[in-house]
Amino acid sequence: xxxxxxxxxxxxxxxxxxxxxxxxxxxxxxxxxxxxxxxxxxxxxxxxxxxxxxxxxxxxxxxxxxxxxxxxxxxxxxxxxxxxxxxxxxxxxxxxxxxxxxxxxxxxxxxxxxxxxxxxxxxxxxxxxxxxxxxxxxxxxxxxxxxxxxxxxxxxxxxxxxxxxxxxxxxxxxxxxxxxxxxxxxxxxxxxx
Numbered sequence: 001x002x003x004x005x006x007x008x009x010x011x012x013x014x015x016x017x018x019x020x021x022x023x024x025x026x027x028x029x030x031x032x033x034x035x036x037x038x039x040x041x042x043x044x045x046x047x048x049x050x051x052x053x054x055x056x057x058x059x060x061x062x063x064x065x066x067x068x069x070x071x072x073x074x075x076x077x078x079x080x081x082x083x084x085x086x087x088x089x090x091x092x093x094x095x096x097x098x099x100x101x102x103x104x105x106x107x108x109x110x111x112x113x114x115x116x117x118x119x120x121x122x123x124x125x126x127x128x129x130x131x132x133x134x135x136x137x138x139x140x141x142x143x144x145x146x147x148x149x150x151x152x153x154x155x156x157x158x159x160x161x162x163x164x165x166x167x168x169x170x171x172x173x174x175x176x177x178x179x180x181x182x183x184x185x186x187x188x189x190x191x192x193x
Contacts, residue, residue: 027053029088030080034060038175039094053080058115059099060091061122062150081156091147092171093140104128104139141190144170145183
């Protein structure tokens with residue numbers, strides 16, 4: 001923890017670099033990804049403060065739209081689209097995902113009931129021909145596409161998509177190589193950016 005504290009102490013010693021951030025934010029994209037500590041959106045994209053609006057959830061799960069029972073995730077998505085006017089939403093899954101792996105393998109999650117219930121209510125079972133694959137690449141990629149479909153169920157997102165004001169992108173990040181792939185609808189495959 002000490003290196004993190006040391007960096008936090010020196011981080012604010014360059015106020016001139018951050019003064020402009022007080023005027024507000026205008027990120028171009030909402031980046032939805034897993035809370036996994038190996039996935040660092042600003043590092044992956046090279047984004048500077050104010051350039052990327054982030055939503056991190058266990059398993060990069062987008063909950064189904066339910067206006068009568070709003071979630072923190074739905075509120076974050078709505079704010080990004082309706083208030084900040086992001087032009088792109090990226091759902092980024094990653095290799096070696098513990099959440100997707102647990103679903104694919106049917107792990108007993110009774111010891112972590114909040115995780116178990118989150119995964120059960122929020123995730124359709126991802127397709128996976130080899131549950132023993134530690135990267136769970138196939139399952140994660142399928143899961144990313146499921147989350148993109150979920151986003152389309154949010155009325156304000158569908159309206160923006162129809163108006164050509166928003167794009168949805170599915171990414172797959174390999175934690176063991178640093179490679180990023182994007183889903184291409186023409187070939188229905190994840191290909192290098």
